Amino acid sequence: MRYFRKIILLLISLPLLVSCFEVIEEITLHKNGSGKISLTLNLSQSKSKISSIMLMDSINGHPIPSESDIISFVKKTTEKIKNTAGVSIVKSKLDLENYLLTFSCEFKNVEALNQVIAAFGSNKKPSKIKAQKQFDYNTSTQHFTRSYHYDLSKEFEKVKQADKHILKDASFTTIYRFDQEISTTSNPLSHISPNKKAVFIKVSGSTLVSGENTIKNNIQLIK
């Protein structure tokens, strides 16, 4: 019966070619380097397609995880973050009705924040994690850096045209909030809030992966 449903659902999913999802990275950073991070993966806009393809084993040659695989991933990652030094109040919320996943936690310093980000990746070597740190914050100069180490443009060229569609309407949003006002930002896509304490960047998935746009940012805060 499950096999039968898979065939039918493959037929249904064919016209639904365009898919969208959004990733939102929110960080509240205090003057002393401690703060809170919240990561959101929102696939709600593609829920019909995802519901269809989740009843299959693979699509375009990519294996499809089951609901239990997703639950297990969330549990394992949450546990991994909980065991990270300098991290507290770890929360995760998985809404499989809307395909919405949120992780949040508080961190003591940026080193702990980098460990939280590394928990989502496959890299296990501490030296590599340290070398590829995504965030840096200097408490004395009040300089915050968001790095982005992945040059996926060449890989993106190799991706099948059908798969590129998936990134067409995808987006990556970063929101950083600070105790003090922002003096300068390096990324031209930065939008600074009227109270000058928050900076917002939204880039499309395809321009991020192709290297056309970036989420990298050097933020100088007023001392």
Next chain:
Amino acid sequence: MKKKAPLLILFLLATLFTSAQSFYLESKIPADSQVVASINGDRTLELLSINDFEKSDIGKLFLKQLKKGNSTIESVKDFGFKLNSKAYYFHQTNDSISSHNFIVQIANKGNFEKQLLQGGKKNIELLNGTSILQQHGTITAWNNEILVISSSQLSKSYFDTNKQRLKLQKITEEESTWELKKRLKTEWTRTQTLKLLTEKPTRSILTNKSYISSKNNKASASVWVNNYGELMNVFLQGNLKSFRNLGITTFKDMYGINSVNANLFFNETSVELKTTMHVNQQWSNSFKEIYNKKPHKKFNKYFNKDNTLAYMNLTLSTEGLLKSYPSLIADTYGNIIPAYSQETKLAAEFFNLLLDEQAIDELIGGDFLFVLNDLKQKEVSYLSYDYDENYKKKEVKKTKKEFVPDFTFMIGSENEQFVKKLLRIGIKHNYVDNLSSYYSLVLPKKLPINLFVGIKDDIVFLTSSEKQIQQIMDGSIISNIGKHKKAFAKNAMTVYINGTEIAKRIPQEMYRSNATLDSFMTKICTNNLEAQLSTSKFKNNKIHTSLKINTPEKKGNSLQFFFNMVNEIVSKK
């Protein structure tokens, strides 16, 4: 009548002359050619004149691009080729060498040579009225009437296994194997090319019955393959040494197909690609069993052409397929790996022993009809975020429109009881709901679709429309098979797509911003474009396939229609 007679004679003479010219070129193609392809310039120019082409935006762009390369070309006629004649490609192969050859008629040798020399000075050799150009192993030779271009490839496997024979061909001890091979290849190609240009082969392709029967003078382009299995055999054996290490000695009978031919026709109201495959004797009995199935006539009762955007109809014998498939596989692998032929045959027999082919045939008879009735837009909700001025996010519910297909899938089955038992198990495990005369499948709520199942007239129906399943079960459904009756009855498989009706259902706002796409979609929406792919039943060891696209009437012919369509799109760019 008397006045018309000289005109008629003149016309007949002109036709005879044109045919004789084309036969003249064709008679130069050797009888042992494995592939022959041709472009019928005469037929194509009848449908689309040089003048029309050159006046079009595509034509202007084409000539402009040519001029960029410092060419003096003002018209396609300046190439010097006889455009209203046939041009041929043929492929010859033997155990040690294979060659690709092009043969074209020349109208103006001076023009041709002028264009050839555009790229810089070339070393052209003159030999008894024949001009020869030798470049990178390719031989180009021509006289006042004909141009031949040939290039060859040595068989790697032949020279690997006959190293001693190769050594004997060395002129000097210093000549390396690479140089020797290159010299042999060039010498052979040159001899063959000159022979082709100056002599008539003792037996031309016109003595090949299979080739002659595949010919159609109304085709604008044609391809004929003498033996598909042999061609693949030469290609795979020559290139992949590793197959021999696996004990694979031949691929000849792997495909079960002898000759294949394809003809492309631009008719008045359709463009059609017709292919014919000749199946070999060994496979033909299996094909007969697989294709030995009468169409499910009751499908017609539930088909309405007025509610059909696309369909796929398949009629194969499940019993024949299950009986034949294991032995086909055993024969194939037994032939290509003879060392394991006994084992593969035993495995095939064991597979046949395990299955009750007749019982499976009763359950799934091999008749399938999938009908796409409609494409509807449905509003669906999703969660997203809005941000206040300080970028604090707030969860909001938004809506968007999604395409939802409305379809009906019919599967022929004589074992109603088994299907009902299966559905009862589905009910027990909450996969299925019983709704009096029909059933509904329990699907995730997030899916914008419902699925209903019904069993009637030896057919299992699966549809996304509750109204449709109700009408099927209470007998109130209206049928209208119309022009598709013949396709249902005669073909083993038919795929039909009504491009215009599908395009009409796509909202304009999805493509209006892109001028090229907008122009393309407008063309499709305003002309009645339908495509049909059909495969015949197996008869006289042959399978015929046809891919046909209907074009509107009063738009010249189909070549003109498609040319104008592309031209308009190019003009918008």
